[in-house]
Amino acid sequence: MITLPTMIITNLIIRADASVQIGTGHVMRCLALAHAWQERSGQAIFVMADTSSALENRLIMEGMRVVHLSGVAGGLEDATLTIDIAQKFNAQWVVVDGYHFGKDYQKLIKDAKLNLLFIDDYGHADYYYADLVLNQNISADIDLYPSREIYTKLLLGTEYVLLRREFWLWRNWQRETQSVANKILVTLGGSDPDNVTLKAIQSLQLLSMDGLEVIVIIGGSNPHHQILQQEISTSKLIIILRQNVNNMPELIAWADISIAAGGSTNWELAFMGLPSIVITLAENQHAIVEHLGKVKMAVNLGRHEKISTEDLAVSISKLLRSNDLRKEMSQKGQTLIDGFGSDRVISKMRGLTI
DSSP, rough: OOOOOOOOOOOEEEOOOOTTTTSHHHHHHHHHHHHHHHHOOOOOEEESSOOOHHHHHHHHHTTTTEEEOOOOTTSSSHHHHHHHHHHEEEEEEEEESEEEHHHHHHHHHTTOOEEEEEHHHHOSSSSBBEEEEESSTOOOGGGGOOOOOOOOOEEGGGGOOOGOOOOOGTTTOOOOOSSSOOOOEEESSOTTTTTTHHHHHHHHHTTTOOEEEEEEEEEETTHHHHHHHHHHHHSSSSEEEEESOOOOOHHHHOOOOEEEEETTTHHHHHHHTOOOEEEEEGGGGGGHHHHHHHHHHSEEEEEGOOOOOHHHHHHHHHHHHHHHHHHHHHHHHHHHOOHHHHHHHHHHHHHHHH
């Protein structure tokens, strides 16, 4: 357990977006931080230029406030409006998560005398003015951030993985590797614009194994629901399609393996000890997926465009049949992620707040 210093919690401003192109990962990992902030009697306000009704409804159901922005996302007007909102809500901290936020955006936030936490994945900004830069990935490295202010502190690595509130009750849970693996979870991002989920379902149809059960999870911003449902309706397998789930830990615990996209979901799967076949859907996922493959925490299949349904089917079959490999992946994941990352991040934030 992480012990936090005593401090009065104020409002927290979170600036993140979600769309079919962007996906939902930025908002969902910010939601994990918001949960931990809420737990200490604080209020989290999500400031968003792009979102979906399903995702916004979830934030509201979770007790968050949502404020909409107009104008170009990531621009200077965006930063100015975000500052105005922070001042209106008397917030000391602003959290920014997204690849369209750069050095000028950060500088405006800091010039307004606000504390800034910048959530990053691969050092995309030319310069970092933030008080804290968080990169929770296994591939995080100090060399990604050579250009930063002297006061900027780096929170790097999986000890800072942000897990949502629904995972906290599973911190002491240990997976038992089943001798017969037949339950498959497919989770390929909140939006999946290229419909890689369809390729995964088609690959599963090629397996010649009895008793397979499949749950396919898609987000509210996925535009392919009807196509996927049609494919599933003609399947010889037992496949259940679920959208906008709020019981992700239970589904991960149910499964024996997963087919997943690179990104924050990888840390949820690792925390729950679920062996995974990981597919890169976007370039920003490449370093994470490659590293997971190197340390044998997952099977790395590379870019989705280069994977055939036959290749994916072979990989699924091999992992289902290899008890030793599944056990090794499971143990490595649960050793790496302990579920207290959000507490550690808030502890660092509190330490910097005047």
